[in-house]
Amino acid sequence: MNRLLRVPSLGLLAALVATAVPEMATAQRLRLVVGGPNFRPFPVAVPDVNSDATDKSLGRETAELTEALRLGIDLARSLEVVPPSTYLAPEKEPWNKPVFQNWVNIGASGLVRGLLEANGEGRKVTLHFYDAMAQRELVSRTYEPTAGKIRQAAYAFVDLIVETLTGETGVMSSRIAYVKRTRAGKAVFTCNVDGSDMQRLTDEDVLSLLPAWDPSGRYLLFTSYLRGNADLFRLDRSNNALEWLSKQRGLNTGAAVSPDGKRIALTLSMDGNTEIYAMDWDGGHLTRLTDSWGLDVSPSWSPDGKRIAFVSSRSGNPHIYIMDADGANVRRLTFQGNYNQEPDWSPRPDGQIAFTARDERLKFDIFAVHPETGAVTRLTQDEGNNESPSHSPDGHHLTFVSTRPPGPGRKLYVMDVDGSNQRRISHDGGEYETPAWGPRLGYK
Amino acid sequence: MSIGEGATTGLGKFVLLSIIVHSTLLVVVVFGAQLVHPRRAPPQTVMITKLVRLGVERPPEFLPRIPVAAPPPAPRPAPAVAPQSEPATDSHAPSAKERVAELSQVSNALERLKKQTPVDAEGHPEGVADGEVRSLAQAIAGQKFATEVVRCMKANYAIEGIEPSRVRDKSAQVLVRVAADGRIIHAELQRTSGLEAFDRAVDRAVARCGKVSPPPPELATDVERNGVEVVFQP
Numbered sequence: 001m002n003r004l005l006r007v008p009s010l011g012l013l014a015a016l017v018a019t020a021v022p023e024m025a026t027a028q029r030l031r032l033v034v035g036g037p038n039f040r041p042f043p044v045a046v047p048d049v050n051s052d053a054t055d056k057s058l059g060r061e062t063a064e065l066t067e068a069l070r071l072g073i074d075l076a077r078s079l080e081v082v083p084p085s086t087y088l089a090p091e092k093e094p095w096n097k098p099v100f101q102n103w104v105n106i107g108a109s110g111l112v113r114g115l116l117e118a119n120g121e122g123r124k125v126t127l128h129f130y131d132a133m134a135q136r137e138l139v140s141r142t143y144e145p146t147a148g149k150i151r152q153a154a155y156a157f158v159d160l161i162v163e164t165l166t167g168e169t170g171v172m173s174s175r176i177a178y179v180k181r182t183r184a185g186k187a188v189f190t191c192n193v194d195g196s197d198m199q200r201l202t203d204e205d206v207l208s209l210l211p212a213w214d215p216s217g218r219y220l221l222f223t224s225y226l227r228g229n230a231d232l233f234r235l236d237r238s239n240n241a242l243e244w245l246s247k248q249r250g251l252n253t254g255a256a257v258s259p260d261g262k263r264i265a266l267t268l269s270m271d272g273n274t275e276i277y278a279m280d281w282d283g284g285h286l287t288r289l290t291d292s293w294g295l296d297v298s299p300s301w302s303p304d305g306k307r308i309a310f311v312s313s314r315s316g317n318p319h320i321y322i323m324d325a326d327g328a329n330v331r332r333l334t335f336q337g338n339y340n341q342e343p344d345w346s347p348r349p350d351g352q353i354a355f356t357a358r359d360e361r362l363k364f365d366i367f368a369v370h371p372e373t374g375a376v377t378r379l380t381q382d383e384g385n386n387e388s389p390s391h392s393p394d395g396h397h398l399t400f401v402s403t404r405p406p407g408p409g410r411k412l413y414v415m416d417v418d419g420s421n422q423r424r425i426s427h428d429g430g431e432y433e434t435p436a437w438g439p440r441l442g443y444k
Numbered sequence: 445m446s447i448g449e450g451a452t453t454g455l456g457k458f459v460l461l462s463i464i465v466h467s468t469l470l471v472v473v474v475f476g477a478q479l480v481h482p483r484r485a486p487p488q489t490v491m492i493t494k495l496v497r498l499g500v501e502r503p504p505e506f507l508p509r510i511p512v513a514a515p516p517p518a519p520r521p522a523p524a525v526a527p528q529s530e531p532a533t534d535s536h537a538p539s540a541k542e543r544v545a546e547l548s549q550v551s552n553a554l555e556r557l558k559k560q561t562p563v564d565a566e567g568h569p570e571g572v573a574d575g576e577v578r579s580l581a582q583a584i585a586g587q588k589f590a591t592e593v594v595r596c597m598k599a600n601y602a603i604e605g606i607e608p609s610r611v612r613d614k615s616a617q618v619l620v621r622v623a624a625d626g627r628i629i630h631a632e633l634q635r636t637s638g639l640e641a642f643d644r645a646v647d648r649a650v651a652r653c654g655k656v657s658p659p660p661p662e663l664a665t666d667v668e669r670n671g672v673e674v675v676f677q678p
Contacts, residue, residue, distance in 0.1 A: 039607075359509075
């Protein structure tokens with residue numbers, strides 16, 4: 001009995017007892033394998049930012065800075081805010097010498113602490129990000145924003161946190177362009193990704209539609225009836241210069257700039273039927289890409305710039321199609337539903353194409369289709385009409401408009417690309433349309 | 445009486461006699477069988493069934509819908525008479541089923557070992573004094589310890605802030621030294637995954653584990669001195 005079980009060394013016993021995948025280590029140590037981790041957002045505690053107690057004027061800005069930090073962290077797909085109601089008296093610890101165990105105890109893996117000070121006419125913001133478990137600082141920055149631009153410091157720091165943790169830059173420096181109904185027309189606006197700082201870019205009394213960004217974020221293209229026809233204009237955001245880019249007879253609409261910024265795909269109806277064309281950045285070399293009896297509209301470039309997704313009704317109903325950038329190899333991508341429109345190709349190399357579709361209940365919702373397999377997944381459901389998806393520059397989020405309650409009209413929303421974390425970012429009751437999530441603009 | 449009438453009467457008697465005989469035989473067979481094999485009541489097995497409405501299959505040309513989770517079942521009413529309380533048990537203690545599975549694993553490992561270990565393997569033919577599995581109980585104790593370590597690490601193994609696709613081909617290795625009382629007294633990242641978030645998850649899993657069940661006496665010296673290599677993978 002003994003002899004049967006006798007083995008030559010402790011190492012073999014180690015191999016014998018290992019549970020998951022027992023292996024012999026070279027040093028004859030017990031070797032265990034642990035797999036199947038949970039994946040979850042990085043929980044970050046964001047206590048109130050401290051401020052110079054002698055300067056009462058900083059109170060409102062301190063609250064704004066704290067709110068912006070929490071909003072930014074909450075929006076980042078890789079992060080989540082630990083609920084402030086669980087914090088254990090953060091005011092009792094020095095703002096720059098945290099008692100890490102208190103934060104670990106409430107489930108925080110990360111901690112942001114900050115100080116806002118007056119700096120002459122401007123402000124000085126010092127922010128630290130700690131790994132609470134390892135009890136060490138991961139990154140810190142000091143910003144000197146002008147008064148009223150305090151949120152920019154918070155967004156820049158959130159992007160830095162995301163980059164530190166994931167290696168990918170965050171998207172808080174980007175802006176969302178959209179069309180909003182005005183008293184006498186529709187105008188193009190932009191706002192921060194949390195809905196703050198809304199700025200109108202076009203005339204209030206003119207009908208302007210379908211904004212699209214160039215890859216640098218300097219230019220916005222849009223269709224406007226400024227000269228009586230639906231023409232394509234380009235706005236230089238650096239100096240507000242407006243350029244009349246395409247003024248063909250009929251519609252000049254639905255522009256999309258290629259990822260390298262050199263070509264513009266757009267829809268023209270100068271031949272009587274709407275077709276997709278491409279032209280150079282300066283408007284030259286206009287090339288017709290589609291030629292069908294149906295409507296061909298809404299081009300969207302693939303991230304490598306080699307293909308274009310678009311909508312065509314050539315099969316009888318509008319569906320999503322793909323073609324090469326020169327118009328060759330047209331392939332129908334969607335076969336489900338009978339009213340699919342507004343494709344937006346993710347900037348990620350393996351990304352999806354988000355689109356709007358009307359289901360059998362005659363409700364519009366957001367779906368995504370894989371460009372290779374054609375597999376369709378649903379992202380919104382049973383909450384009003386949801387339309388016009390547009391990907392964030394990192395491909396992790398979508399912005400869209402929704403008629404869901406409360407209140408009438410289309411509101412601006414963002415969500416993660418898998419349909420989770422849907423949240424409203426417009427709060428003024430306006431009527432929003434066709435949002436376009438712009439590129440990262442960086443911080444000045 | 446004609447010939448025809450006589451034939452008819454004779455045939456009638458024969459038919460009548462035949463009916464009587466067959467009827468008698470039938471009665472004997474039926475009741476006789478009952479007497480020999482008395483009829484038993486069919487088994488009264490209680491089958492709990494749940495009626496569900498089978499939905500109509502979604503036409504393939506329709507767009508997909510997000511499956512809506514069914515509402516959680518209503519809590520069962522408490523029994524009128526409280527069942528006899530059982531002695532308190534450790535909720536983490538393995539169930540009988542788990543113990544059987546562990547025994548089976550050990551048995552399989554022994555079989556593999558017998559097949560894999562060549563007769564002329566290096567080392568002392570009689571083994572060494574402190575390197576033996578002298579009994580199945582000893583092997584089980586080692587197995588239990590290893591299971592405990594893996595279970596504890598796995599329970600605390602969470603990668604935060606990055607996409608699963610980014611760790612697909614990554615792994616990290618930690619050397620852990622465990623004291624005789626089960627405390628993890630030393631942890632050292634031997635091989636980094638190359639990803640900060642992954643390594644942090646490994647550190648956290650080991651740190652949050654903190655203490656495991658004490659190693660069996662036969663392993664205690666080894667796991668404290670040489671340590672245990674723990675490989676973390678996706």
